[in-house]
Amino acid sequence: MKIKEYRSQFIQELTPIYDAGEAESFFYLILEEKKQLKRIDLALHPDLNFSEEEIVVWNLILEQLKKEIPIQYLLGKTGFYGLDFEVNENVLIPRPETEELVDWIIKSNSKSKKYKNLKILDIGTGSGCIAISLAKNIPNSQVYAVDVSEKALATAKKNAELNNVKVTFSNQNILDTEDLKQHFDIIVSNPPYVRNLEKEEIKKNVLDNEPHLALFVEDNDALIFYRKIAELAQKNLSQNGQLFFEINQYLSKEMVELLEKMNFKNIELRKDIYGNDRMISCHCEERSNHI
Template identity: 50%
Template sequence: MNLAELKKNFTTTLSGIYPSEEIQSFFNILSEKYLNLSRIEIALNPEKEISKEDAEKFQAALLRLKNYEPIQYILGETEFFSLPFKVNQHTLIPRPETEELVEWILNNSEFRIQNSEFLDIGTGSGCIAISLAKNLPDSKIFALDISEQALKVAQQNSELNEVKVDFIQADILKTKTLPKQYDVIVSNPPYVRELEKKQMQQNVLKYEPDSALYVKDKDPLLFYRVISQLAKNHLKANGKLFFEINEYLADELTELLKIEGFQNIEIKKDIFGKDRMLKCNI
């Protein structure tokens, strides 16, 4: 089998399941991973012979893609904030809007002072905490998650990116006190309501961890309320609380934070114009 035949089989198999642009993207990503070929090299070498071993890798990936498994889980890796991250079904796949949250935190220059201390609640793959650690080498970064399996991945990612993050396993909903005071507490907690599931893609519904995504319709701000109550007692003077938020619940969350005593509440839109981030202080 040559490269052109491999591509034709790949495209035909996934046609009708994914848009053509996404199929092309999958093929390019897998070709770079399995064949070490760039997109240009794919176009220039249609007659390149594909080994049986490499063809089998593509076939295995095809079967998983047909079942809507995310390409990131198939590869076991992704990129976030220009850094490499391992991911698996115990971790949420990092999103571009979360990169915007990290960038917003980094643009607050007051936190670039030496020995600033950050806590990331619900760290998952560690993408927020590790990106902060990489860009703020003089700061101390802590990260908390309920999942032992997720924390194993996060630890691997901290080693992969050569940064130090202190990881803590805890259920934030049962946590009465945090280990210390912080300059910044940040969280991208579960915020997708059950009623919003019908808007989700199959690859998310079938594979990404429910505990990192969904909240009950009757109490969609549960995590925000618990985290804000902890933050009141564990933010240093002039410390700030950052959240990634549900675009449909910005007003309700703002009211909750006002009731909890927070001020200077600022909502920031993501690149798609959706209310996606919040910053405030006590």
Template identity: 50%
Template sequence: MTINSAFQNLLDSFCDSYERDEAEMIARIVFEDVFDLKPSSIVIDADKDFSFEKSERLTQIIQRLKNHEPVQYVTGKAFFYGNEFEVNSSVLIPRPETEELVQWIIESTSNKKQNILDIGTGSGCIAISIKKILSEADVFATDSSLGALDIAKRNSENLQQQIHFKKSDILQSENPFNIQFDIIVSNPPYITEAEKSSLDKNVIQFEPHEALFAIGDDAMIFYRKIIAFANKFLKEGGQIFFEVNQQYGKEVVKLLNENNFKNTKLKKDLNGNDRMVRAVK
């Protein structure tokens, strides 16, 4: 099998499941990240042999992709805010919308000594991306999943950023760090059971449900708990940031206002959906 025929075999195997452009993008990601073949090699070295070992690996990858497994889990990596993050099924795949949240946080403060907390850190993409820019800040992060924390810790080591991690479930525990914070950020589970049927099959089958779904149809449960936490542990004048379900952005704003937060702002993402909220204590 040649490199070109292997590439076409991969592309043809799942092109019925994706738009052509997306299928080609996935195929190129696989060849570059799994087989260490640059896009130019597919053209320049098209007639070179594709080894038996690589052919066997390709067969396994094709099966995983045909089963709708996200390519990020197949390659074990995702790119976020200009950096490469390790991912597996213990963590959500970082989304572009969350990059916008990180950018908003960075624009809303300065690089100074301050305490920043990321609740429900997952892969660590928010905490680590903030620390890379706001290097003077002390960044703390929690998650209820040990599997997620293992990935987050590896990402912080790979990207050489010191983050203080603790296992903690915001629904059941108090402040595991026993300090006050200048900024609290969270992208909590906010999809309701009623919305599950609208999600893509690859999300439902492979991404961690505990990081996706609120409890039952209570989309606000994590927001209520985090706001109560912020009332105790966010400094006066400190900022709180949320990523939100586009259907509940106004409810999050209302909840913050009812808890005496001020300067509350609901912001849309690049797709025009209500996606982020900021408020000041």
């Protein structure tokens, strides 16, 4: 069967669930992964064929896509900040908004001469996308990352090896942590922040497949992770160290108020590419007893 013919069938079968553009993007992602062909290759060679064995494989993937299993899980990988990451059902699929957070951290330190060897902590690392991207792009940094899920950490360790960076990983429940035992120049976290009342806004492919442990918090204490991490930051950020969060767009006002009450300074709220309040930064209050 000609690949171009199968492409039309593939897109047609998926359009009741996805829009045509998304279905087409799926086709070319799979084509590159499974057959090492790009869109241009198919345009230049319209008579290329799939074997019967290949059609069997493609039909299996098509059925899984119809069940709204994320294509990143089906391919076992995704791109983030110009790097490749393995992903599976134990970790969240990295989002473009999180790339923006990483970019903010990198650019805010790229011209700074204050720190020669930044010590960075990523809390709730998941796939390791934040920690690994920072380790790759901030020279001479020492990067640490923690997660409550051992399975997520196993994936993150693979991703560190894949991208040839050194990150020190540890299994840790941050809500049970009283002290981080050392000081950091940067603490960053993209913790669970979706309230149960917001589940109806979550797409089915996310709700049914991505780990709820990394997504949801109880409605009555939606800032539980932010409060705890900010408390630890008060003890364990270096003098004038930076704290970065990805946040729930509906709770930006509450986040600013929380950090103000805890005497953080230079609080800056930023919107993501979609115009939603999505990330926040602040500095630790200067204290003479910090190194």
